[in-house]
Amino acid sequence: MNDESTESSASPGERLVASFLAAHPDGDREGFEAWIAVHPEARVDADLTSAARAALEAWHDAGRLLAAALPAAAYGPSDSPVGPSNRGGGGGPAPRAFAQGDRLAHFTLGAFVARGGMGQVWQAFDENLRRVVALKLVLPERVEARSLELFAREARAGGRLSHPNIVRTLDFGRDEGVAWIAQDLIDGGWDLKGLLAKICAAEVVPPGYYRRAAEIVAQLADGLGAAHGLGVIHRDVKPANVLLDTNAGDGDVTTALTGTPKLTDFGLARIKGDSFPSFVGELAGTWAYMSPEQVRRKRAGLDERTDIFSLGVVLYELLALRRPFDGDTVQQIADQILNTEPPRPSRVRSRCPEELAVICGKALEKEPQHRYQTAAEFAKDLRRFLEHRPIHARPARLPSKVRKFVRRHPTASAAGSIGALGALALILVGSNAAIQARIADRRWEEIQSLSALEDLRDLERVADQLWPITGDRIDEFGQWIESAQEVVDRLPRERARLEALEGRALSGPSTTEGAGWVFPATDAGRAEKWWHSNLTELVEQLEAFELAPLGLFAAAPDAISVAHGWSMPRRLEACERIARESAPGGSWAVRWEQARRSISTADAYSGLELEPIWGLVPIGRDRESGLWEFWHVLSGAEPRRSELGEIVVEDGSGVVLVLVPGGTFWMGAQADAPDAPNYHQSARENEGPVRFVTVAPFLLSKYELTQAQWSRLAGYNPSGFQGVEHGVDPRHPVEHVSWVDCNQVLDRFGLGMPSEAQWEYACRAGTQTPWSTGAKESSLTDGDAANIKAETVRLRHSPVGSFRPNAFGLHDMHGNVWEFCSDLYRTTPAEPASPAVEPGDSPTHPTRGGCFLSVPDKARSAYRDSATPTFHEGILGVRPALSLR
Numbered sequence: 069m070n071d072e073s074t075e076s077s078a079s080p081g082e083r084l085v086a087s088f089l090a091a092h093p094d095g096d097r098e099g100f101e102a103w104i105a106v107h108p109e110a111r112v113d114a115d116l117t118s119a120a121r122a123a124l125e126a127w128h129d130a131g132r133l134l135a136a137a138l139p140a141a142a143y144g145p146s147d148s149p150v151g152p153s154n155r156g157g158g159g160g161p162a163p164r165a166f167a168q169g170d171r172l173a174h175f176t177l178g179a180f181v182a183r184g185g186m187g188q189v190w191q192a193f194d195e196n197l198r199r200v201v202a203l204k205l206v207l208p209e210r211v212e213a214r215s216l217e218l219f220a221r222e223a224r225a226g227g228r229l230s231h232p233n234i235v236r237t238l239d240f241g242r243d244e245g246v247a248w249i250a251q252d253l254i255d256g257g258w259d260l261k262g263l264l265a266k267i268c269a270a271e272v273v274p275p276g277y278y279r280r281a282a283e284i285v286a287q288l289a290d291g292l293g294a295a296h297g298l299g300v301i302h303r304d305v306k307p308a309n310v311l312l313d314t315n316a317g318d319g320d321v322t323t324a325l326t327g328t329p330k331l332t333d334f335g336l337a338r339i340k341g342d343s344f345p346s347f348v349g350e351l352a353g354t355w356a357y358m359s360p361e362q363v364r365r366k367r368a369g370l371d372e373r374t375d376i377f378s379l380g381v382v383l384y385e386l387l388a389l390r391r392p393f394d395g396d397t398v399q400q401i402a403d404q405i406l407n408t409e410p411p412r413p414s415r416v417r418s419r420c421p422e423e424l425a426v427i428c429g430k431a432l433e434k435e436p437q438h439r440y441q442t443a444a445e446f447a448k449d450l451r452r453f454l455e456h457r458p459i460h461a462r463p464a465r466l467p468s469k470v471r472k473f474v475r476r477h478p479t480a481s482a483a484g485s486i487g488a489l490g491a492l493a494l495i496l497v498g499s500n501a502a503i504q505a506r507i508a509d510r511r512w513e514e515i516q517s518l519s520a521l522e523d524l525r526d527l528e529r530v531a532d533q534l535w536p537i538t539g540d541r542i543d544e545f546g547q548w549i550e551s552a553q554e555v556v557d558r559l560p561r562e563r564a565r566l567e568a569l570e571g572r573a574l575s576g577p578s579t580t581e582g583a584g585w586v587f588p589a590t591d592a593g594r595a596e597k598w599w600h601s602n603l604t605e606l607v608e609q610l611e612a613f614e615l616a617p618l619g620l621f622a623a624a625p626d627a628i629s630v631a632h633g634w635s636m637p638r639r640l641e642a643c644e645r646i647a648r649e650s651a652p653g654g655s656w657a658v659r660w661e662q663a664r665r666s667i668s669t670a671d672a673y674s675g676l677e678l679e680p681i682w683g684l685v686p687i688g689r690d691r692e693s694g695l696w697e698f699w700h701v702l703s704g705a706e707p708r709r710s711e712l713g714e715i716v717v718e719d720g721s722g723v724v725l726v727l728v729p730g731g732t733f734w735m736g737a738q739a740d741a742p743d744a745p746n747y748h749q750s751a752r753e754n755e756g757p758v759r760f761v762t763v764a765p766f767l768l769s770k771y772e773l774t775q776a777q778w779s780r781l782a783g784y785n786p787s788g789f790q791g792v793e794h795g796v797d798p799r800h801p802v803e804h805v806s807w808v809d810c811n812q813v814l815d816r817f818g819l820g821m822p823s824e825a826q827w828e829y830a831c832r833a834g835t836q837t838p839w840s841t842g843a844k845e846s847s848l849t850d851g852d853a854a855n856i857k858a859e860t861v862r863l864r865h866s867p868v869g870s871f872r873p874n875a876f877g878l879h880d881m882h883g884n885v886w887e888f889c890s891d892l893y894r895t896t897p898a899e900p901a902s903p904a905v906e907p908g909d910s911p912t913h914p915t916r917g918g919c920f921l922s923v924p925d926k927a928r929s930a931y932r933d934s935a936t937p938t939f940h941e942g943i944l945g946v947r948p949a950l951s952l953r
Contacts, residue, residue, distance in 0.1 A: 081119025084110065088124070100124055166190070166205075173243040175203055175250070194238070194250060201238060202254070206247040233291030235311060235332040251332075255314060258324040260284075260307035260382070266321050268389050272540050274322055278421055279454060281386040284310075284329045286450040288379060291331045293443035296372040302331065303370070305378035306357040307385065309333040355401045356391050357381045360434050363402045373436040376446055380431025380439075387413035387420045387428060406434070415526040416533070418547035423453045430461040517562060521606055523555045524613060531620050531632055535816045537639050537702060539647055539682050545640040552613075552621045552636065559610045566603040569596055618783075628783040633816060642702055646683055656685045667696055672729045676765055678952070683818055684725065684767075688713075693877035696727040697770065700948070702817045703777050717869045719776045719798045723819075723948055725767040726877055733829050734836055735761040736897055737930035746930060748838045754895055755930045763829045767950040768822055771801075771868035771879050772887065778802035782813045788942035789864045799867040801885045806940040807913045810888055814948055821890040822949035824897045824932075827916050831882070831929045833875035838928045839882060840874040845924040854883035855920045856927050865920050865945075882927040885945035886915040886935075893934040912936050919943040 088103055100121075104110045110117045166188065170177045178191035181202065192203035230236060239250040267273060274280075288310060295302060302309075312327030359377035361370060384392045392410035395401045404410075410432070414425040427449050433439045440446040445460075452459045527548065534544055573596075574586040585600055587593040614621045618629035620636055627635035634642075649656040663686035667673050672694060684698040687706065691713040699706050704722030707715050715724055736758040737751035738744060746758045776798035779785045786804045789796050807821075814820055822830065833840050841847040841854075848854050853872045855865060869879045893912040912934040918927030921943060925931065935944060 080116055081123045084116065084120040085123040088120075097124070172203070172205075172246060172248065173241060175201070175248075177203070191253060192250070197238065200253050201250045202235075202252065204249045204251065231291050231294040232328065233287045233330055234295065235330045254311040254330060254332075258312040258314065258327060260310035260312065260329065263312065263321065263324050264307055264385060264389070266324075270321070271538070273389075273419070274325060277325070278387065278419065278424060280325050281383070282424055282450045282454055284325075285379060285383045285386065286447045286454070287329050288331060288382070289376075289443040289447035289450070291329075292372075292375050292379060293447065295331075296375070296443060301370065301372055302375050302378075303362070304333065304354055304357070305331070305375050305382060306354050307382055308354075310382070355398050356393055358402075358405060359436075360406050361436060363405050371436070372443065373439050373441065376431055376439050376443060377433075377436075379443070379446065380428055383424075383428045383431060384410065384413055387424055388416040390416065392432065411526045411529065415523075415530055415551070418530065418534075418544045418551065421453070423459050424450075426461045426463055427453065427459060429463075517558075517565070517603060517606055520555055520558055520562075521602075521609065524609055527552050527555065527613075528620060528632060531636060534636075534639070535633070536818050537634070537642060537683075537816065538818065539643055542640065542643045542647065545636055545643065548636050549621070549640065556610060556614045556621055559607070559614065562603060562607050562610065566600070566607055569600045569603065572596065573600070626780075628780075630783045633783065646701055649685075650680065650682070659686045662686070663696060667727070670694070670696075673727070673765065674729070676729075678727070678765075681767075681950070681952075684950075687724070690726070690877040692873070693726075693875060695729070695877055697877070698725045698727065698767065699723075700725055700817075700819070702781075704780055715770065715869070717771065717774070717799050717867065721774075721777075723773065723777060724770040725948070725950060726770050728766055728768050728826075728830050728876055730763055730765040731829070731834075732760060732762045733832060733834075734758055735825060735828055735930075737838070737928065746836055746838075748928065748930075750925050750928075751930065752932075754932055755897070757896070761825050761829070763825055765952055766822070766826055767952070768826065768830050768878065769948040770873075770877060772885060772945050772947050773802050774799050774868055775802045778805070778813070781817055782809075786940070794864060796864060797867065799869075801865050801868055801880070801945040803865065803885050803942050803945045804940045805944065805946060807888050807935065807937045809940070810946040811890075814946070819948040819950055821888050821946060824889045824891050824914050824916070826949060826951075827887065827889050827947075828897070828929055830876055830878055831874070831917065833878070835875075835929070838930070839924070840929060841872075841882070848882060848924050848927065854918075854927060855880065856883035856918055856922050856924060857920070863920075881917055881929075883918050883922060884920055885917075886919050886933065886943055887917050887945060887947045888935070889914040889916060890949075893932075897930075897932060915944065 084104075084107070088100055104117055104120060110120060166172075166177055166180075168177055168179065172192075174195040175192040176195070178193060178200065181189040181191060183189075187205040190203045190205070192201055193199075194201045235254060236252045237249060238252065241248060267277070288305075292302065292305070309332050311330045311332055312324050313330055314323050314327035357378045359374040362374055381392060393401050393404040393408065395404060412425045413428055414420040414422050427446075430449075431439055431446060440449070440461075449459050449461055530548060534541060534548065570585060572587075574588065585597070587597040587600070613619045617624050617627050619627065620629070620632050622635045623637045624635070625638065625641070627638050629635075646656075648654060650660075651657060657680070660680045664678055664680075666689070667676055667678050669675075681698075683701050685701060685706070687697050687699045688709075689696050697715070700723035702722075705718075705720045707717070707721040707724055710716050715721075734745040737746045737748050737755040738758050739747070739749055739751040741747060744758065775785050775787050775790060775796075778787075779798070785802070786809070787796075787800070787802055788804045789800065810821060831840055837843040837847075839845075839848045839853075848856065855871060865884050868884070871880060871883070873879045874881055891914055893914050897914070913936075915933045915935050916931070918931065926933070935941075
């Protein structure tokens with residue numbers, strides 16, 4: 069078997085070594101010789117002994133390779149260029165410092181560009197060519213065998229290549245101990261890795277993104293094709309080695325996308341006929357972008373198709389905005405490259421065109437002979453897509469699906485080899501065409517059944533990524549539903565197949581524990597038993613997926629599961645409803661226009677120009693506070709007002725958000741100076757120092773989140789106090805939730821938690837007294853303003869809104885349940901603009917407001933406590949918030 073092939077099983081010599089290593093994990097050579105000398109097969113087969121010795125040496129080579137590669141990961145496991153460093157210790161030349169204006173050979177250094185593992189990159193003026201170039205330097209302190217060889221290799225490779233999609237090498241040499249390469253200076257400052265990071269951070273991809281991704285990869289394939297034609301194999305194709313020439317300065321993401329892609333960094337290239345050999349044990353490339361043959365160290369058989377695989381990884385990352393192979397260690401990544409089929413990009417990103425997913429799949433075939441055979445073929449198929457012509461790549465056929473299924477399900481494949489998968493041999497070698505066709509049809513159905521289970525898992529994974537629910541996800545939700553429908557349509561056929569299998573069984577289910585369907589004790593019977601188990605699982609999961617109220621595909625208006633949240637039809641229906649009502653002329657759009665005019669002229673808001681916020685509907689001003697209030701549509705029904713104009717909290721009511729005006733206030737408390745702001749004799753050290761803080765306008769829930777609202781959003785009620793046995797109804801606050809729970813659930817619906825500054829500002833509502841109700845404890849306990857521990861002991865929380873609101877119209881800021889804040893807990897409360905993390909920060913989050921068991925002191929506006937991210941208790945709840953952009 070040659071180097072290009074993928075071995076389906078170990079050779080006899082490899083199996084022999086595996087037996088030895090199982091008993092001797094250190095692979096001791098002397099011990100091996102003693103062991104093999106008495107092995108019954110090897111004693112009579114000299115060729116087997118030789119093959120086993122060669123296999124053991126290969127095992128030792130792999131160990132040396134990994135030992136050299138693993139420590140080199142200064143870049144992290146996915147990005148580290150691997151291979152032995154060969155770097156010596158101290159005693160080398162002193163580091164040479166360069167500065168703008170210095171001369172080197174016939175170059176004058178300009179702006180510093182970057183620092184890399186071998187040296188530096190500068191802009192420089194070339195006195196001979198009279199132009200600005202990029203000058204790459206290997207400094208004297210970095211001069212050692214490997215770095216100079218790689219540098220020379222890049223110079224030799226670049227010197228051969230001249231193509232619009234390859235960074236051109238203009239000259240190279242050495243001056244005063246500094247090796248240098250002069251290359252074209254690429255205008256724009258973007259590489260593909262940086263561009264991908266920006267796109268991943270955005271909420272949506274730019275218009276026309278997928279077509280542009282195809283154009284970029286087609287041009288890179290053109291460049292690779294030119295390199296391959298001149299005998300150069302890159303071996304390290306990855307986004308960081310693709311520069312984007314925009315001819316327009318730095319520009320933005322849209323500008324960068326229009327740039328001409330250019331391959332660079334040929335330092336790991338393999339040049340056919342090169343007289344400079346690779347280092348012994350060298351493994352060229354970057355783990356996450358290596359081909360299977362690179363991972364296996366098949367250097368002798370490495371050809372141009374390794375670059376096609378790596379470019380396929382780049383295409384996958386562009387389409388799916390994630391890598392196909394990733395992990396925490398190089399071993400995990402290598403195992404995925406060799407054994408795992410990544411989900412199709414169109415499953416990960418539902419807007420990705422299916423044709424591009426098919427093209428990508430062909431480039432990522434494990435066996436080189438099944439990929440595009442040349443970069444030109446790869447580029448042509450991408451351009452067929454761009455020209456709306458049929459592509460040549462085809463979705464995986466039966467043999468390919470079987471190979472991929474075996475890689476995904478090795479145990480299941482082994483168990484079923486006597487039946488479904490084993491029978492595929494009849495398809496491949498059967499001589500009777502008619503019989504072969506009938507068997508192929510039946511086995512094709514079986515493979516599709518096995519594939520449907522994996523498709524369900526893919527759909528679940530994609531659904532878990534389609535958060536939060538926003539208007540720009542309508543197309544993604546719709547495309548997911550279309551994909552899911554294809555899988556669900558199999559349900560009647562799978563039921564019929566299951567019933568047919570059960571009809572052939574010897575007996576049906578018994579009431580005896582552990583008994584089940586009985587099939588004949590033959591190979592065919594055992595295969596049918598295996599299929600019965602798998603089809604039963606498939607039918608049950610398809611039914612749960614579509615029909616159960618917990619199913620992701622369920623169309624019920626309240627379909628929700630704890631594992632995945634709202635069903636996809638429910639998400640889509642909610643988005644479409646909001647889009648209809650918020651469209652120009654819609655009832656919600658009219659209400660927004662009225663609210664915006666009122667807010668812009670209200671004294672409280674100081675001319676605030678509030679743009680409509682998706683998913684919120686104005687419901688008027690509070691009668692007492694005069695502040696505007698908004699209904700959060702996804703959390704429940706529109707709240708109604710009483711005849712007095714007050715909100716009536718009901719089981720089905722959605723969240724009411726108050727538009728809190730911005731302002732400046734004294735934050736914190738102190739116990740040192742009675743005449744200074746925010747004095748209280750019981751103030752703790754972590755409440756100070758008192759300082760002047762400015763808060764921008766934001767939205768904060770009028771009430772703590774209720775148990776009914778949490779159940780509608782999350783699909784369960786975690787509260788310790790719930791139900792009639794506790795005297796609690798769904799209007800009580802949710803509790804027994806952790807910070808992690810709150811962050812996940814609220815984020816899915818476009819909400820969050822307030823910062824500490826926002827919370828205290830809202831709680832004080834313009835006051836500087838210890839409580840928003842006044843300076844004395846009696847102002848809190850005698851005025852029915854808070855559910856706290858007092859003379860009348862309450863053993864549980866109260867329905868939200870049961871107590872008097874503060875001046876902002878916010879209820880239960882003191883007492884009822886503690887409320888999480890979004891910040892990390894600091895010894896000093898965080899200001900709005902403070903960094904997310906500082907030295908000395910605790911891995912906990914602030915809680916504010918006290919609870920029904922708190923004494924008045926712990927319910928003060930400035931009082932702070934904290935909880936770990938996963939801590940949950942029956943006194944901890946949450947109040948949703950939303951910052952304005």
